[in-house]
Amino acid sequence: MIETIKTYLEEQRDQHIEELMQFLRIPSISAVAEHQPDMKRCAEWTADSLRKAGLENIEIMPTGGHPVVYADWLHAEGKPTVLIYGHYDVQPADPMELWDTPPFEPVIRDGKLYARGSTDDKGQLLLYVKVVEAFLRTQGTLPVNVKFCIEGEEEIASKNLPPFVEKYQDKLQADAVVLSDTQMHGPGKPALMYGLRGLAGFEITIDGANSDLHSGLFGGAVQNPIHALTKLLSSFHDADGRVAVEGFYDRVIELSDKEREAFKQVEPDENKVRTNLNVDTLYGEKGFSFYEQTTSRPTLEITSVSGGFQGEGIKPIIPNRASAKIACRLVAAQIPDEIMNAVEAHIHAQDLPGVKVTLDRQLRGNPFITPIDEPVMVAAAEAYEDTYGSWPVYTRSGGSIPIVEVLGRVLDAPVVLLGFGLPGENLHAPNEHFHLINWEKGTETISRFWLNLAARNEKA
Structure with missing residues (x-):
């Protein structure tokens, strides 16, 4: 089945990339009031793309700010349900003079698609829509049930999404939450981010x-x-x-021996860190490496x-x-x-x-963590390995994405951060871009992931 899906996606690639470019032409800047009409237009475009892919029960749902776009397909009886989270809003493009080409006029150069939102998050979000399309066009069904929750305020801290998730908890209920708004470890080197730090500011x-x-x-x-x-x-x-x-x-929660071993694959050279920062020595809680100090402590x-x-x-x-x-x-x-x-x-x-x-x-x-041996994490890791030929490294982020914790806690479901961006793609900065090799690899990985989830459910 996976070969049929891949063939369809290859045949439709140019059309799909053109649709992505249409998506990127909409300046859906949530932080700027004058772009309110663009936000509305982008929500409508998103809903229409979900409809064309074959999804059902599509709604543009109001919040206290920009709306949430919802859709689902729930006909895989006895199979798990996956909630796909993403966002259709983007960061402001300033300073405009530092862009090589206009931020909302997407162009492809050297296998990379340049535009605001190309990697954060429109490019990664649309991967899932096209995987739905591929399965429904070639198989007439999906291997799992899917729901989409696509918000318009991620770039302004998602202040209206937590109450939305609380209010529509039953509608959003799923066996796993998946989002692709993170990065790989490097070219051809997938990564599963399984932990984010929380925040208390006063x-x-x-x-x-x-x-x-x-x-x-x-x-x-x-x-x-x-x-x-x-x-x-x-x-x-x-x-x-x-x-x-x-x-x-x-x-x-202290790191397990397995986690500490996994960290050794991604830990930076502390001498290089010190040199790059131009400091005589690093300083922090004794008994922990730089990476442990900045992600797990x-x-x-x-x-x-x-x-x-x-x-x-x-x-x-x-x-x-x-x-x-x-x-x-x-x-x-x-x-x-x-x-x-x-x-x-x-x-x-x-x-x-x-x-x-x-x-x-x-x-x-609140902080967030999904254990690396959680079955949905294992299914994601296997999908990465089958696509990229490499088992993913496990990473934690020193930063915070509060909505990830909200989704996991309110829905009582494991959250998988299945990223396809690359370091250096300039998200939030001029000349943001997305490596199109990860468009092909991303759709294949997602397809394999859903098939893995369905197979694991049958074995269980």
Whole structure:
């Protein structure tokens, strides 16, 4: 069957790439109000492409912002259901002068398709639509049931999607969630990203006297909020780079031996990292490699500090306020509010006389992880290997994609990040592009993945 699917996709390749270019010509920039008509047009184009592929129950569903496009095909009786997540919005194209060709006039050069959204995420999203088309045109059926949930606000933090997923939980229910909005490890080197860090962001404010004070008249007798702040900030870590907040590590799931071995395949050369950053030495929690520190360990980073006179010269005062912003990157199974509770308790345990300390909680995002031996992950890895001739490496990201965790948690389903982008494709930057070799390889991998899922279900 896979050869029939591949043949169809090869025969239709030029037509499919032309359709992708139509998709890319729509400047669906969710962050800019003047592109609201383009967002509507892009949602309609997306819905129409799903309809043409043979999907059913297509809806453009309203949210508090840009709509979600839904579609499904649910006739594979007794087979698993896969929810495909993607987004039709794109980043702004500025600065325009740095593009070699206009960002919304797609062109192909050297086997690469250049346009805003080509790799993030229109190119990778359309792979799934064309695999549906290939199966239905050649087989009249799909090996699995599929649902599509395609949003228009990923590039502006998906603020309306979590309540949408909660509201339509039954409609979206699936045995696995799959998205292709990530990268491979390199050309011909597939990767399965199985973990993302979460986020807890807050601001600490320290207030002293009711106004700035003359340092000559009051210095040495009134607490300086900046002094109190620096004392507090220095208490957050011990001498070994470990976070010194009681309870901070309580929920951390330690790496298995299998994971640590897998990490050795993707760990960067730490000497090169140090050289590239132009620092004498790297610094962090002892006992862990650079890659482990930046992907599988939680952190507490002071991202900014402010207080006192910031203009030219010196103004000899005792400022009445100082503040700092903190970003904690979290790992499974840490909970943002629990971490902020622990930080707040740590603050109140410090001896900071003469000032008032407040903590303003601002950002929350839960971490995400799918075990690498989860059956759907194994099915995806086998599909990668059969297509690329190489078993994928397993990676974690130091960053956060909160909606991935929301989908997995609310739907109680494993999430597979099946990426086909490549490093250096300039997503979010001028001259964004997508290597078309991964169009062919991507559709084949997805096809094999669905067949693997169906076969595993029969064996079970």
